[in-house]
């Protein structure tokens with residue numbers, strides 16, 4: 001099956017007992033057995049639930065993986081991967097990471113004896129320098145948030161594998177529609193399905209996809225032993241979301257490209273950060289490893305003051321001022337004071353996060369309404 005067909009069908013068959021075309025939401029904690037140990041694969045719903053099984057099959061197919069394991073959130077999915085390591089192991093991660101991932105690594109797992117090195121992996125030489133004899137995992141995220149930097153997955157995977165380390169890619173921003181990390185050499189893909197996979201900003205869920213049987217066993221063990229599982233209704237909502245993933249992402253990318261062209265020509269706009277722009281430092285790599293450049297757009301104002309950015313984003317009407325991303329609705333936010341507020345100002349500026357940086361999650365509305373909205377707000381600052 002091709003991608004769009006997988007979006008609609010993978011992991012799902014009409015319900016064998018009723019013929020229901022849509023996967024039922026199995027609200028049950030336990031399953032009847034014919035005799036002790038004689039059952040159809042379902043015993044207790046922490047370990048397996050049929051709605052979750054359908055979702056896991058769907059997400060695995062979309063990433064070209066043999067196995068899918070769903071968790072209660074993207075952070076819980078990340079947590080389950082880390083629990084596959086042991087005290088004394090070392091992880092190299094890109095320095096431009098999702099804030100919650102950085103917090104989990106440094107404030108939880110460092111206390112349990114894992115060691116982390118954060119490096120600018122836009123230059124693969126920095127990975128070679130950061131690897132140690134005990135490096136077990138290389139953690140990548142591309143495009144990054146909010147600077148939309150691009151990492152060369154295939155090149156970094158080769159370097160990591162030569163040193164005996166496994167590679168994880170957080171594919172939340174790109175989605176499997178635009179980028180397939182396993183085909184590029186990654187061992188594991190992590191998703192916050194809260195974003196594009198769910199696609200409607202109505203659910204929190206995460207998943208890990210892999211074709212490695214050993215990792216699948218480790219993750220299944222975590223599901224059973226640490227139990228951060230999603231409920232069946234949440235699984236149903238994400239399954240409903242992925243049915244239109246291809247349509248939503250296509251439209252959102254097209255809208256983002258038009259908005260980038262508008263911003264690039266606007267006299268009050270400073271830099272526009274979008275991997276689809278030939279001037280973007282990661283453009284050539286993005287062109288190679290992504291089908292399109294995504295629907296996240298960041299830009300700065302020539303008037304680089306926090307107050308000006310705040311004024312702009314409190315004056316949009318179609319774009320909603322909110323954290324998160326990947327839903328059908330367009331969102332606008334100020335990383336410096338919202339999602340990335342915990343990073344000290346000097347560290348933030350050194351990383352290229354200027355005070356006026358504004359991040360857009362472009363949705364699927366009529367693009368002219370989105371452009372008119374930004375245009376009117378820019379006129380007022």
Ligand SMILES: *Cc1c(COP(=O)(O)O)cnc(C)c1O
Pocket residue numbers: 073074075076098100101141145170172173191192193194195204205206
């Ligand atoms: C939101 C997000 C996460 C965390 O996912 P939750 O579902 O919020 O727990 C991880 N990585 C990226 C890139 C994200 O955007």
